[in-house]
Amino acid sequence: MNFSTFLAAAALATFPCEGTVAETLLCADGEVAIESADRALSLRVCSVVERARPLLNACHLYQSSPIVLQVGDHGTSLIHGCMGTYDPKTETIRVSDPGTLTDIVSAETFMGRMSAEKLFESLVVHELSHGFLKQTAEQRALCLVDHEYTAYAIQLSWLDAQEPGAVDRLLGDIKDKDVSYLNDFIALAAPDLFAKAVWAHFSASENGCAFIGQLVSGHASLYRESN
Numbered sequence: 287m288n289f290s291t292f293l294a295a296a297a298l299a300t301f302p303c304e305g306t307v308a309e310t311l312l313c314a315d316g317e318v319a320i321e322s323a324d325r326a327l328s329l330r331v332c333s334v335v336e337r338a339r340p341l342l343n344a345c346h347l348y349q350s351s352p353i354v355l356q357v358g359d360h361g362t363s364l365i366h367g368c369m370g371t372y373d374p375k376t377e378t379i380r381v382s383d384p385g386t387l388t389d390i391v392s393a394e395t396f397m398g399r400m401s402a403e404k405l406f407e408s409l410v411v412h413e414l415s416h417g418f419l420k421q422t423a424e425q426r427a428l429c430l431v432d433h434e435y436t437a438y439a440i441q442l443s444w445l446d447a448q449e450p451g452a453v454d455r456l457l458g459d460i461k462d463k464d465v466s467y468l469n470d471f472i473a474l475a476a477p478d479l480f481a482k483a484v485w486a487h488f489s490a491s492e493n494g495c496a497f498i499g500q501l502v503s504g505h506a507s508l509y510r511e512s513n
């Protein structure tokens with residue numbers, strides 16, 4: 287399905303943002319469309335998508351269908367504390383804009399220790415990872431812990447690629463035993479603990495993108511170890 291067919295099929299509506307109307311910008315790759323009332327922000331998101339794609343591909347994650355990425359003030363429509371979402375049925379990502387994020391993010395978390403701009407870009411990468419993982423795994427529905435592991439691993443890799451050492455500074459001391467926190471409950475209830483667990487596991491030389499490849503192909507899952 288090409289993008290114009292997809293747009294028609296999805297009957298995408300614009301959404302209001304403080305009196306302005308979102309416009310759609312198709313990124314140069316022709317595979318991701320940004321809906322935002324702020325054109326400069328849309329161009330920035332396209333740049334993030336372009337730079338994140340090699341990182342995703344290196345971890346065996348590919349895009350096979352168009353994705354729509356809506357940026358706006360989702361503070362009241364997203365679940366409290368949730369700064370981004372990915373809907374696999376409509377292939378739609380929603381991320382709160384940088385101005386809204388500062389009101390939502392908890393200052394106690396590693397995400398709260400980032401600037402709103404860096405946080406915003408890393409959330410785009412996090413949600414793109416969910417989308418690429420779902421599209422690459424095709425019919426196989428991966429469980430929550432495998433999905434969140436992948437999204438956090440790519441998000442943290444992105445942060446580290448932008449600024450070497452950033453993850454260590456944001457997450458603090460990481461110990462081997464942190465990998466015991468790789469489960470659904472911690473992923474939802476304690477994102478900082480989960481992020482530490484992901485980084486402890488993902489940064490081990492035997493894991494990394496090879497492990498994500500195994501999650502994608504179904505040769506590995508964190509599910510049994512955590513439930």
Ligand SMILES: [Zn+2]
Nearest residue numbers: 412416434437
């Ligand atoms: Zn996620």
